Amino acid sequence: MSEKNREGKRTARDRLAEERQKQKAAEKRRRALIVSASVLGVLGLAAVIGVAAANAGKDDADTAGPVVAPSGAKGEDSLVIPVGDVGAKPTLTVWEDFRCPACKSFEDAYRSTIHELTEAGKLKVEYHLATLIDGNMGGSGSRKAANAAACAQNEGRFPAYHDVLFENQPAETNDDFASDAKLLDLARKVDGLDTSAFRTCVKDGTHDSWVVKSNEAFQKGGFGGTPSVFLNGASIYPDQTMTPAKLKQMVEEKAKE
Numbered sequence: 001m002s003e004k005n006r007e008g009k010r011t012a013r014d015r016l017a018e019e020r021q022k023q024k025a026a027e028k029r030r031r032a033l034i035v036s037a038s039v040l041g042v043l044g045l046a047a048v049i050g051v052a053a054a055n056a057g058k059d060d061a062d063t064a065g066p067v068v069a070p071s072g073a074k075g076e077d078s079l080v081i082p083v084g085d086v087g088a089k090p091t092l093t094v095w096e097d098f099r100c101p102a103c104k105s106f107e108d109a110y111r112s113t114i115h116e117l118t119e120a121g122k123l124k125v126e127y128h129l130a131t132l133i134d135g136n137m138g139g140s141g142s143r144k145a146a147n148a149a150a151c152a153q154n155e156g157r158f159p160a161y162h163d164v165l166f167e168n169q170p171a172e173t174n175d176d177f178a179s180d181a182k183l184l185d186l187a188r189k190v191d192g193l194d195t196s197a198f199r200t201c202v203k204d205g206t207h208d209s210w211v212v213k214s215n216e217a218f219q220k221g222g223f224g225g226t227p228s229v230f231l232n233g234a235s236i237y238p239d240q241t242m243t244p245a246k247l248k249q250m251v252e253e254k255a256k257e
Contacts, residue, residue: 065208065209066209067209067210067213068206068207068209068210069150069207069210070150070151070153070154070158070207070210071153071154072153073150073153073210074126075126076217077213077217078210079128079210079213079214079217080126080127080128081126081127081128081129081149081150081153081158082124082125082126082127083118083124083125083126083127083158083159084117084118084121084123084124084125085118085121085122085123085124086124087121088118088121088122088123088124088255089232089254089255089257090117090122090123090124090231090232090250090251090254090255091123091124091125091126091231091232092114092123092124092125092126092229092230092231092251093125093126093128093229093230093231093233094125094126094127094128094227094228094229094230095128095129095130095218095221095223095226095227095228095229096127096128096129096130096226096227097129097130097131097132097133097142097146097226098129098141098142098145098146098149098165098166098169098177099133099134099137099139099141099142099145099169099170099172099175099177100132100133100142100172100226100227101169101172102225102226102227103166103226103227104166104169106227106229106237107163107166108166109244110244110247111163111166112244113244113245113247113248115159116248117248117251122251122252122255123251123255127158127162128214128217128218129146129149129150129211129214129215130142130146130214130215130218130226131143131146131211131212131215132215132218132225132226133172137172137173137175138175139175139178140175140178141170141175141176141177141178142177143208143211143212143215144177144178144179144180144183144202144205144208145165145177145183146207146211146214147201147202147205147206147207147208147210147211148161148165148183148187148201148202149161149162149165150201150206150207150210150211151198151201151202151206151207152187152190152193152198154197154198154201155192155193155195155197155198156192157190157191157192157193160190160191160193161186161187161190161193164186164187164189164190165177165186168186168189180202180203183202184199184202187199187202224238231247231250231251231254232254236250
């Protein structure tokens with residue numbers, strides 16, 4: 001292996017490790033805020049709860065309606081968007097949030113390898129969409145981007161649009177994905193996606209309630225955060241030695257079993 005390749009892999013691992021630490025720090029800050037709120041006086045606590053309830057009600061109103069799964073969704077409650085050959089033995093299960101910086105780092109490092117394996121029929125991927133950053137940072141960009149990705153699934157363009165969203169991810173504190181115009185503009189980067197049906201699906205929030213249900217499954221799953229990545233049920237994201245080359249080797253070995 002050349003020194004350049006070794007450095008590239010080291011850098012990718014460093015970026016992923018850094019994002020993991022940032023996510024852990026953000027979660028600690030969130031827990032600290034919750035603890036601080038718990039020691040407020042009764043009146044102050046009531047005010048905090050009142051504001052939270054008002055915001056929660058608004059979000060519920062925004063996503064009220066029937067749960068409409070995107071075309072081809074699989075699994076329990078049709079919450080999985082599948083990519084790749086359904087007959088492939090190795091299965092990569094990925095929980096992601098389109099606003100999540102650590103998810104972007106994972107995608108940037110592993111995107112080409114995952115595409116190579118799925119296109120070769122050696123791997124199938126099961127994508128689950130979460131809205132963790134909306135909850136932590138406020139806003140609705142995670143939900144709206146997930147809805148748009150589900151709309152892209154209806155058009156048979158989920159993988160390409162999924163990649164475009166991560167490649168054009170705004171800063172974590174920037175809720176750009178809450179804008180329909182932004183999501184529709186990015187769709188023009190994907191051949192065949194900018195259709196009337198797609199635009200209507202995005203603007204109407206057709207799959208908003210489905211996204212909410214998917215995030216509820218994420219919350220109930222007890223995952224440490226996003227991304228959460230599993231190969232045939234075994235968690236691989238926390239593995240500090242994991243690289244695209246190692247993932248490829250693991251998949252190819254499991255494909256022969």
